[in-house]
Amino acid sequence: MPNIYEVAKRAGVSTATVSRVLSRPDVVSPETRRKVLHAVKILAYAPNSAAKHLRTLRSGKLLVTIPDLGNPFFSPILQGIEETAQSEGYAVLLGDMQHDKSREDHYGLMLQRREADGLIFFGNKLPRSVAELVAAAAPKCAPVVYGCDFEPGLCTSSVHVDNVAGGADAVDHLYALGHRRIGIVSGPPDSPSSRDRLLGATDPERAGRANVEFVVMKADFSIESAYAAVNHLLGLRRPPTAIFCFNDEMAMGALEAAWGRRLRVPEDLSIVGFDDIRFARHMNPPLTTIAQPMREIGIGTVRLLLDILSGRTIVPATVTLPHLLIVRGSTAPPAVEASLMQHASTA
Amino acid sequence: MPNIYEVAKRAGVSTATVSRVLSRPDVVSPETRRKVLHAVKILAYAPNSAAKHLRTLRSGKLLVTIPDLGNPFFSPILQGIEETAQSEGYAVLLGDMQHDKSREDHYGLMLQRREADGLIFFGNKLPRSVAELVAAAAPKCAPVVYGCDFEPGLCTSSVHVDNVAGGADAVDHLYALGHRRIGIVSGPPDSPSSRDRLLGATDPERAGRANVEFVVMKADFSIESAYAAVNHLLGLRRPPTAIFCFNDEMAMGALEAAWGRRLRVPEDLSIVGFDDIRFARHMNPPLTTIAQPMREIGIGTVRLLLDILSGRTIVPATVTLPHLLIVRGSTAPPAVEASLMQHASTA
DNA sequence: TAAAGCCACTTTACCGGTATAGGTTTCGAT
């Protein structure tokens, strides 16, 4: 593995010149440049990154932590992050929290050791070590960006959709179809986005909604938890005619529960999801859902973080990206009997 | 951000002592150790990783490249990798190839620059820069491990299942159920694992198989390609009674094609997948498939790579992990008419 | 009693780049 000295010797120049040929070629004469590049090629030289990082005090890496890699919601986000980071000359360090607190502090330390220049955090709550770092930087920006969720009290930037409006849009869709008894399968209570979706979904002030009943089941964003919750809902004396799940995986669980009870979707039961993961359109029936621009969320977090790192952004910024209701085959007006029953019971 | 000098000064010792307290505490007296640790705590000191890496010529990072992050097949693999790497003191650098050659060489260079100590490669073909590195190291090991696939001619280690046997097991299952006309939806021809599965699936020498007809459709592991392929198969004059897709996502596409033609699965058409991704059991009907131990594949690649890095392994090793046929609801004996037709036509 | 060994630490060279200051050459203007 050759170093810069060997290249310099071979090209007959100083190491500084070699360095400059590779980082700012325009300030070196064409002739010298040619000689150096030739030597670089012959020796297959590539600058050692540790040395570079030590001298420049930048690592060229962004740390990204994800609560659960297995969730397909994060795949396009990660792709957006990885692609943008690479095109801006950064590499991505991946941390999978697996919902484990002890792993979180491990990754918090990596920021302190400067193994990464910044952190893109997906999850509910910053690990303690990072929160301290953020608090220390306040009111200026620490190199930390929240994706999707964000802690209201904390001085951090974030990129997300309007979850209140998203939740409201899902329910508005069901309401417009005629549903008046709606089951809701929420995420865990410590998830800010789940809280917001619930807020929007059940907002009694929402214009045009009257005579709606909600039955809220707490779940945890997993297929299994939603299956159990929906199974319970369908076993009620007066089951809901529609169900809004706070993510698409839980909608899969809801579909399974419906199959299990020989209910047809959407004839007997309408189902709405959230996220529009890649598989939503391939479910049976294709899933109506609130789409999040996942790839753009990923891209947005990187851009925001790079703005902070370069000093272009000083004060924490919040970016809200648009969501979109995608109507597919899993929602329809409630069956006549159901709406009659509903009518009779409220009369 | 304090450095080791400030800690040394505060503790009244030399920097070397501070360094040793943190890396080999046992060779320092308890009293000195206490003083140093106290100073470390007060200053919130964390060793700069670039400096450490420069001196030790190790980066503590493993580069992992994935052809497509969106494929849920890779999620458990990545989780296994990340978890094992972290527990062994390594961090994971993520590269998403997105089937793009130009990105591949970018990541090849990272090895040369020593931004990572080793590479875990998922995909068909090593990028040129890495292949050169491997060739240069031959017949010893380069710090490169193939996951799932592997290039036969190349001197690299790999971790995978026996794809020939897996393909054979899938077809044996269908054969045992009575299917004699089997559609096969393969991956792209440049994928070694797809080639192997095809070999096993259509092996005419396989004991006990007689009078089986195969119709092979080339696809590319995507839902859409499989949908088109299966749609074509089902439109044939004598369509197959069972279909073996070389991954589970393609089985999803096959299911969709069956729904589209109002066929019941498994009554009218049996479907077998490969991989046993997390969603396989949640399809409608639950998918019969060949399970790969994905998490263990991930763990295995890390262990193998660390063995190479530590010098414990000198010669390239190949690890074959067990696969398993998981029978769920998507396979059943062919309908009577179909088998009669089959019988009549072969008589 | 000198030599050798050991302990617990300090000193220092070094990893491989880049930033910076300073030196040399070139060339047009005076």
Next chain:
DNA sequence: ATCGAAACCTATACCGGTAAAGTGGCTTTA
């Protein structure tokens, strides 16, 4: 011919750790 400034290059300090050699005082050994 002399000067000045730009263009281009070199020498070197420095980034922050760690490995290895060195130190001083003590104990053990021949």
